[in-house]
Amino acid sequence: MATMKFTLALFSAPTSPASRRALRFAEAALAGGHEIVRIFFYQEGVHGASANLVTPQDEPDLARQWQDFITAHGLDGVVCIAAALRRGVLDGQEARRYARPAANVASGWALSGLGQLHEAVQQSDRLVCFGGP
């Protein structure tokens, strides 16, 4: 079977069914021998990069699962910086730049621009989008 290069875009929060579907798709893609060029988090999807989500112990913690997945496979998880700033998802550099009291972006994530989405699409066979307004 021919393998494919995927870019994934996630537009919904880690509490959404779309986030769970996207993660399961990403797991299945890698398990099937396919490549994930980049996972781009936009709109409410940026909350997946927050290290400050606290999920009750008997509920799935999608933000943590995303972080573990991205770290374990050395994937390129990119969070749109403009969307993240609007929603209070900041790394150390942005927290300092805007004089905010804390950074909450978990390690393994990069804040960057929308150009990263377009660049990944150009390097992929398929863009698969999850969630949205």
Next chain:
Amino acid sequence: MARSLLLIARQAPWSGLAAREALDIVLAGGAFDLPMAMLFLDDGVFQLAAAQQPAAVQQKDLTANLQALQLFGVEELYAAGRSLRERGLAEDALGLPVRLLDDAELTALLDRFDEVITL
């Protein structure tokens, strides 16, 4: 050859960040000179209405950003004729030059692009 992208905007301009953030994807791609088009569908056609008064709901005017599309080289702009009719929006009430498509033309449009993002 560069992969083409169709962005389908389905949110009203007063729907929060959604309409603006969808448009930002296209504007960012325009800066890379990528083949892109935008389709206004469902409540997204409200983004095209001329004479909007966003200040009444403490919003910034999105129409200036829409006008920038052509400056960024995004010249293919479409709207679903059915969506306009359903919402009582006349073509001459639109503030942006778009091509109206019927249902069959929508299908053809979707087929023409490598990738589609719907927001």
